[in-house]
Amino acid sequence: MLAKRKMKLKELSEKVGVSVVNLSILKQGKVKAVRFSTLEAICKTLDCQPGDLLEYVEASD
């Protein structure tokens, strides 16, 4: 989505108010939880839907 919008992680971080480190961890899917307010801010900035950002992948144990 970032590539589609031609936006860098740093730019998104400044617009959303979430640190680059946290966004990098989110990108890797390693965060514990995402607040609705954060999701809303990202969707608003990237002009997309939550479904464009989230994908269910079955965990491999």
Add this chain to the structure above:
Amino acid sequence: MKYIKHKPSANDFLIWFLILVLLVGVPVLSGYYPDNEVLGLPLAVLILLGFFLFNLIVRRNPNFKGYLTSKYNILTSKNRSEHESDIPIDLMFDKIKEVLEQSSFKLSYADKSKKELMATTGMSWTSWGENIYINFDTVEGKTRMHFCSTTFFQVTSWGRNDRNIEGLIQEIEESLTI
């Protein structure tokens, strides 16, 4: 983050007892005791001031890590804990650095190439302050973090080492909700 292991500090009271025996018992048994006139209030104030200044200047120096965290150093109280995470090592390093910068701990030293972090706590009535050392390595594709909280002069931390590590881990966990 997955908890790996925790090494509690040695029995603080036993160490205090041994020091008391050394300081009081040995001079009394040997019949030697310093002249009372020498051990006056000025000397006590000077010693305390010396400790205070030494603490301020030296404690934040990362070169003392080996001495302070050595398992053979019985003059300091240490608590160690290991945790594991799926987050890549470089990202985890940045994450913990960020958490330390925003917490009540004071980040004193960070070296990304050596994967070493050092933070300090402030002085209180029960402590001269503690140093927290964090090292990172990768074990079977996972990032392993080694936490060590140590006192500077004290043989007991009065539980502060435990609280430091627990508090930091909790702050890291909380910061993973974005």
